Amino acid sequence: MAKQYDLIIVGAGMVGALASILFAKSSLRIALVDKHHGDYTLSTPPAYDSRVSAISSQSKSLLEEAGVWQGIAQNRVASYDNMVVWDGLGDGYIDFDAQTTKMPELGHLVENAVLCERLISQARSSTNIDLFFNDGLDSHELDEFGAKVVLSSGLVLEAQAVIAADGAMSKLRTENAFETLEWDYGHSAIVATIEIHQSHENTAWQSFGEEGILAFLPLPSVDERHFVSIVWSVPPSEAKQLMALDDDTFCQRLHYAMSKRFEVLGVMTARQSIPLRQRHAKHYVKTGIALIGDAAHTIHPLAGQGANLGFSDVKSLVEVLSKAHKRGESLGAGKVLRRYQRARMLDNIAMAAGMEAFKRLFSTQQPLIVQLRNGGMKRFNQNLSLKRKLIARAAGLSSFS
Numbered sequence: 001m002a003k004q005y006d007l008i009i010v011g012a013g014m015v016g017a018l019a020s021i022l023f024a025k026s027s028l029r030i031a032l033v034d035k036h037h038g039d040y041t042l043s044t045p046p047a048y049d050s051r052v053s054a055i056s057s058q059s060k061s062l063l064e065e066a067g068v069w070q071g072i073a074q075n076r077v078a079s080y081d082n083m084v085v086w087d088g089l090g091d092g093y094i095d096f097d098a099q100t101t102k103m104p105e106l107g108h109l110v111e112n113a114v115l116c117e118r119l120i121s122q123a124r125s126s127t128n129i130d131l132f133f134n135d136g137l138d139s140h141e142l143d144e145f146g147a148k149v150v151l152s153s154g155l156v157l158e159a160q161a162v163i164a165a166d167g168a169m170s171k172l173r174t175e176n177a178f179e180t181l182e183w184d185y186g187h188s189a190i191v192a193t194i195e196i197h198q199s200h201e202n203t204a205w206q207s208f209g210e211e212g213i214l215a216f217l218p219l220p221s222v223d224e225r226h227f228v229s230i231v232w233s234v235p236p237s238e239a240k241q242l243m244a245l246d247d248d249t250f251c252q253r254l255h256y257a258m259s260k261r262f263e264v265l266g267v268m269t270a271r272q273s274i275p276l277r278q279r280h281a282k283h284y285v286k287t288g289i290a291l292i293g294d295a296a297h298t299i300h301p302l303a304g305q306g307a308n309l310g311f312s313d314v315k316s317l318v319e320v321l322s323k324a325h326k327r328g329e330s331l332g333a334g335k336v337l338r339r340y341q342r343a344r345m346l347d348n349i350a351m352a353a354g355m356e357a358f359k360r361l362f363s364t365q366q367p368l369i370v371q372l373r374n375g376g377m378k379r380f381n382q383n384l385s386l387k388r389k390l391i392a393r394a395a396g397l398s399s400f401s
């Protein structure tokens with residue numbers, strides 16, 4: 001016999017797990033499904049997880065509302081109140097600081113494993129959420145009357161709608177013939193935890209240069225030793241070469257790619273290389289289904305916004321469906337789900353376009369463009385009002401739409 005819910009969420013990554021908790025707080029009955037086992041073993045600092053996310057103010061507020069921020073904050077979070085971005089091929093640079101916008105900080109760096117572990121633990125404690133882990137999607141049917149999902153284990157779930165939070169390679173997106181606009185960025189991102197000699201000064205550092213786009217993101221110091229998480233975006237052939245280097249040579253390359261600002265002491269975790277692809281679904285909803293997070297869109301990590309956009313999708317979808325539930329409307333109705341699509345699409349497209357423009361602008365070494373871009377950076381750096389607008393946007397406190 002089928003188990004009955006208001007919503008079935010497929011994918012318990014950070015986006016799907018947060019959605020489950022916030023829907024459950026609105027008294028909806030949720031089935032949360034993931035093919036992963038859902039148990040996260042956290043490494044011991046300073047071997048911080050090599051996957052981290054810069055979390056904006058708005059995302060932090062959502063995590064507070066979900067009741068998980070306090071647990072995360074106790075678990076090795078680093079805040080940053082400055083960000084310095086420079087052009088390795090010139091003398092242009094931009095510095096952002098929290099004081100400019102009277103914010104306590106620009107954001108927080110959290111390990112993905114810590115975020116997921118906290119979110120899933122909170123989801124487990126909710127009486128409105130049933131978790132089906134280690135169990136994938138076998139088949140599903142959607143129509144205006146509701147959704148039926150059959151899991152690999154044979155369990156059958158029914159609900160008013162399915163929420164696809166199953167990540168960049170979403171099976172639900174493909175099987176429901178959602179068209180996407182997508183292309184390779186021509187970049188792979190190398191991530192790892194690195195020890196540096198001096199303090200990172202609670203600053204996110206980012207260099208755009210001949211050696212690619214390289215970010216040093218602050219992590220908590222341990223016994224006066226200092227650590228950063230790196231995201232180094234380079235063409236795939238260069239990523240392959242960098243991955244093949246021994247740790248000492250890799251650290252030397254980091255030192256030069258960061259314009260010699262930091263003495264790099266060592267690599268604390270295995271390096272990972274992740275191919276980067278821009279992807280955007282042309283529609284986020286069809287009758288009985290909505291896409292959220294990476295299932296709907298993936299962007300270049302250079303501004304650390306992918307998960308933040310996913311969390312904004314969650315905020316919007318929870319608002320739309322909670323109101324519809326109170327009014328007695330069907331949660332799977334196309335006209336209800338389209339309210340979510342209208343609320344989110346423009347903002348997500350604008351962010352994707354911004355990342356593409358940035359990536360292209362800084363990929364060229366053409367002297368005239370390098371000169372123009374350095375001049376532009378200097379002028380931008382002196383324009384407080386524009387800087388405030390950009391900081392507010394990155395913090396999720398304003399939108400493009």
Ligand SMILES: Cc1cc2nc3c(=O)[nH]c(=O)nc-3n(C[C@H](O)[C@H](O)[C@H](O)COP(=O)(O)OP(=O)(O)OC[C@H]3O[C@@H](n4cnc5c(N)ncnc54)[C@H](O)[C@@H]3O)c2cc1C
Pocket residue numbers: 010011012013014015016033034035036052053054055135136137165166167168170171189191231274292293294295301303304305306307308309310
């Ligand atoms: C190098 C790099 C750095 C980044 N840095 C930042 C940053 O600083 N800040 C930021 O905001 N974003 C950042 N991002 C983006 C961010 O990591 C993603 O946007 C975010 O992880 C997406 O979360 P998600 O829950 O949508 O998808 P995922 O994390 O991919 O979760 C999908 C879940 O669905 C499950 N699943 C998949 N298929 C099925 C199935 N068929 N059945 C059941 N379960 C299924 C998977 O097991 C998984 O648990 C970065 C990305 C990269 C690549």
